[in-house]
Amino acid sequence: MTKGAQPTAWRAVIRAGVLVAAMLLAAGGLTTAAAQTTADCLECHSDKSLTKKRDGKTVSLFVDEAKFKGSVHAKANCIDCHVDLKGGDLPHEETLKPAQCASCHASEVAQHDASLHGRAIARGDPLAPKCSSCHGTHEMVRRSDPRSPVQPSRIPYLCGRCHSEGGRVQKERVIHQSNIINNYTESIHGEALMTKGLTVAATCVSCHTAHSIRKHTDPKSSIARQNIAATCATCHAAIETVHRKVIEGKLWERESHVLPACVDCHEPHKARRVFYDQGMADRDCLRCHEKADIKSSKDGRSLRVRPDSLAGSVHVKIRCSQCHTDVSPSHVRPCETIKTKVNCASCHAEVGDQYRVSTHGQLESQNDPNGPTCKSCHGTHGILGKANPQSPIFPTHVPTLCAECHRTGEKAAKRYKGTEKRIIENYTESIHGKGLLESGLVVTATCTSCHTAHSVLPHDSTTSSVNRHNLPQTCGKCHEGIAKQFARSVHSELVTKTDQKLPVCEDCHSAHTISRTDADGFKLKIMGQCGSCHKEITESYFETYHGKVSRLGYTKTAQCYDCHGSHDILRVSDVRSHLSRQNVVQTCQKCHPGANRRFAGYLTHVTHHDLHKYPVLFWVFWAMTSLLVVTFTVGGAHTLMWLPRALKMRQEFGRHPPAKEGELEYERFTRTQRVMHITMIVSFISLALTGMTLKFSYTKWASVVSHVLGGFESAGFIHRAAATIMVALFAYHLYDLVQMKKRTKKSWKDMVLGKDSMMFNRKDLDDLIGSVKWFLGKGKRPKYGRWTYWEKFDYFAVFWGIFVIGSTGATLWFPEFFARFLPGWFINVATIVHSDEALLATGFIFTIHFFNTHLRPEKFPMDLVVFTGRMTVDELKHDKPEEYEQLVADGKLEEHLVVPYQPIVIRAIRFFAWTALALGTMIVLWILYAMIFSYA
Structure with a gap:
């Protein structure tokens, strides 16, 4: 015996160790019989590397102790089977006799020795199966154990090792049946066992026996012709009853030698349900039923059966009498005794059971004409x-x-x-x-x-x-x-x-x-x-x-x-979970490849109404809401106070007349300023239209506008393009201010704090106070200069809006970038600020600003000066008296007089202005509708 490639010296060491152990045990007063216990054997055979050479092949001698203890032989000693080891020394000889199963299983071994398998072993046939070939060696379990190779449901696979098509036994030995395993699996027995799990179904050993397998020509064989009925009857006990329509029952007992064997009708390994004629041939039925004019005497329905349809059906091997079981072959018209409908469940029992309890079956059982049958x-x-x-x-x-x-x-x-x-x-x-x-x-x-x-x-x-x-x-x-x-x-x-x-x-x-x-x-x-x-x-x-x-x-x-x-x-x-801390970043990265842990801190299902849970969002929301309310309250109050005075001025002076033919106009805005303002109008309306559509997405009008714009993807592109233009315009305006400083050669102090600067100064406060007094009838109308306080407010509101809305919009546009250095919840803050500031800007521009510029009575319905850059001298004298007086005093009025635009240009400008005004008004009405009637 060798242990892998270990040297002989190692075996000597093992022997010496065993000898020393035996001496120690003997010294302890133990008997010599204890030296041959299972534990002694396992000292060597529990080693997985223990092998030997047998017929030129390396064979493992490893014994799994856990499996052995779980086997049916757990209480037996090794020497009970390996009998030649009794009284021997350890280590034992390298070559031992085969284990002796006959010590306990004498009857089974005797049957096996007399069988085809046993005789093949005696001849030295290398393919002949031994006890261990089927039952295993040291891990044998009971037949009922699912692990057992001889458990009924595993028998076909066990026999199939040798008898499957293409196996060595099938190829090298004379086997009279072909495709044995394949045919069995498709048979009624195989289907019952392997598909339905019916473990009482016939397996290989049910017919061939387990140990006494003999040729079918051997009189002692369970499949010998004269023994087949008895073999089948071990399961099919009432053969004579089952075959009562084919063979008289008494013949099974008295003249069995003249009867056909079971396998004459039920082909070996292919046994299915009955396929042979039951007392009469189909031809007998077709003599009448293949006629085209045959009809039922009860209801006149056709009873014709087409032979070609029968030939192609799945029931081609089923005879008429197997379905129409009431026929009487002895009658002249065998079918006259039929009283019941065909019972498909006689073959399709499981399906029949299912159908009977189904809605369809229940209707049919109640003779409901709507109940579908097979x-x-x-x-x-x-x-x-x-x-x-x-x-x-x-x-x-x-x-x-x-x-x-x-x-x-x-x-x-x-x-x-x-x-x-x-x-x-x-x-x-x-x-x-x-x-x-x-x-x-x-x-x-x-x-x-x-x-x-x-x-x-x-x-x-x-x-x-x-x-x-x-x-x-x-x-x-x-x-x-x-x-x-x-x-x-x-x-x-x-x-x-x-x-x-x-x-x-x-x-x-x-x-x-x-x-x-x-x-x-x-x-x-x-x-x-x-x-x-x-x-x-x-x-x-x-x-x-x-x-x-x-x-x-x-x-x-x-x-x-x-x-x-x-x-x-x-x-x-x-x-x-996709949203667990371990996976949430990867989940975000499916849409946002650059997402990181901060980005995943974005609060998904939050409300800014919960002070205790989301205090930052709560206070940001109410801060923005307060800003909106205060702005509209002050602006609205200013407008309401101004309106009566403006109406009175319109009644007294009427609308400013256009320039007379040949009359020059005062140029208030440069071409660059007009182009910037028109660009701002286009970009702002685009932003407002697409932004409010998103903010009030729950309204019908938002959905319609989104689809008109080509869907939200298109609307999103328009929004971002308009935002880019707005920011670029802001940058260009700053550049233009620098250039203006160079042209005018003013210092930054004069540019910012000078008399004509857009920066607020003391005069603006005086004009505001004076205007309120004028509104209330407590004083005269102030002499407004080049820029009024409300115009300056509008101007700086744009600065504020571009910074606030632009910065938060950039955060929402590029959240992955900003999440590199800002917490994820800042995106929630940016959303609130961006949305509410945009609402404030849109509402203010299209209400307060529109009134201050176009809708106040003395300008109604449209003040074109911001588009043409020109106004009559009389209008300048009335609107900006201080500016007019300053120009006259400085002698510079003539420098700013220009030729009016042609009427066609004015009409084009009016069309653009009215379109912008109409869009702005619609946006305001949509916002009011959403907030009053549809706010969710």
Whole structure:
């Protein structure tokens, strides 16, 4: 015996060790018999590397102690089987005799020795199986143990090691049967054992015995012709009763030698249900029933049977009398004794049981004319298999078959009182229906895939395949991977124990209108489905950018399932969750590749109304709200006080007349300033229109505007382009101020604090006080200079707005960049500030600014000076008396007089101005409507 490649010296060491141990044991008063216990043997044989050479091959001598202790021989000693070791010394000789099973199993060994296998061993046949070939060696377990190789359900595989087609035994030895294992698996015995799990079904050893396997020509063989009936009768005890229509029962006892053996009809290894004629031939039936004019005497229906349809049916080997069991061959007209309908359940017992308890079966049992029977779906004599494209139950034909009753307006549809409408029509438009009917994908789900073929039950039945508690298993038959994910999710009844209704497949996907999950309609609908259970969370989602753009029909943004998962939703505390601390960054990175831990700190489902939970957001929101309220209150009060005085001025002086022919006008704004203002108008209206559409995404008008602009993706592009233009315009204005300083050669102090500067000064305060007094009838109208205090306020409001709205907008545009050095919750702050400041700017410009510039009575309906840059001298004298007096005093008025624009230019300017005014007014009305009537 060798231990791998260990040297002989090592064996000597082992022997010496064993000898020393034996001496020590002897000195301790132990008996010599103890030296041959199982433990002694395992000292060497528990080593996995212990091997030996046998017939040129390396053979392992390792014995797994755990398996041995779990075997049926656990209480036996090694020497009980290896008898030549009794009284021997250890280590033992390298070559031992085979284990002696006969010591305990004498009868079985005697049978085996006399069998084909035993005699082959005696001849020295290397392919002959020994006891260990079937039962194993040291790990034998009882026959009933599922691990046992001789457990009934494993017998075919055990015998198949040698007898399967292509095996050495089948190739090198004379075996009279071919395809033995393949045929057995397809037989009724094999199907019962291997498909149905019926362990009492006949296996190889049931017919051939376990140890006394002999040739079929051997009189002692269990499969010898004269012994076959007895062999089969060990299971099929009432043979004479079963075959009463074919053979008189007494013959089985008196004249068995003249009877056909079982295998004459039931072919060995291929045994199926009865296929032979039962007392009469089909030809006898067809003599009458193949005639075209044969009809029923009761109701006149045709009784014709086409031989060609029979020949092509799955029942081609089934005889008429096997279905029509009431026939009497002794009668002139055998079928006259038929009183009952064909009972398909006599062969299809399991299917019959399913049908009887189904809705269809219950209707049929009540003799309801609307109850479908077997022949309603399968036909009668020309039944084809479901894999046959001509069969009515071929997958592509199933919807049409079911539609005969369930299509809108048909009998089943009229009786149905449930919530599902247009069932067949909706199915044909679903992903399953299109896959089946348009693409020919026969593995897709049909009616029977979900409702089953024979166990059709209403959805409120606990045993129905479409009962909500059973739906995950039903859908999981096709969507196995998804079903496994769902079973581990928080929505699974296996995970979440609650009295509340948990969602199942149909809650999100529907029953008959299932669409592709990447379809826009499904993506937009699914958020409402989540909201049916998670109302508050969904409402907070729709306050985020993701939710708002989704409301506008944009589907390329993060929705519930993008972050939480779809079928594998887990608690955030679960490390496997998409939103766990371990995975949340990777989840964000699916849409935001540059996302980091700070970015993941963005607060997704938050409300700025919760002071205790989100104090920063609470105070930011109310600060912005206060700013908005104060601004509109002061601006509105100023406007309301001004309005009566402005109306009185209009009555006294009327509207400023245009310049007379040949009269020059005063140029108040340069061309650069006019172009910048027009550019600002275009960009601001674009920003307001697209921004307010997003802010008030829950309104109908926002959805319409978004679609008019080409969808939110287009609107987003317009918004960002307009923002870029606005920032560029701001930068250019600063550049123009620097250039102006150079042209005028003024110091920065004069530029900023000079008399004509846009910076607020003491005169602006005096003008404000004077204006209020004038509004209230307490004083005269102030002499306004080049820039009034409200014009300066508008000017610096733009500076403030561009800085605040621009900076927060940049944060929202490039959140990944800003999250590198700002916390994620700052994005929430930026959202509030950007949104509310934009609302303030839009509302102020299109109300207060519009009034101050265009809508005050003395200017109504439009002041074109900001577009043309020109005004009459009389208008200058009235509007800006101080500026006029200063120009006259300095003698510079003439320098600023220019020729008026041509009427066609004025008309073009008016068209642009009116368009801008109309858009601004509409935006304000939309905002008011949203805040008064639609605010959620």
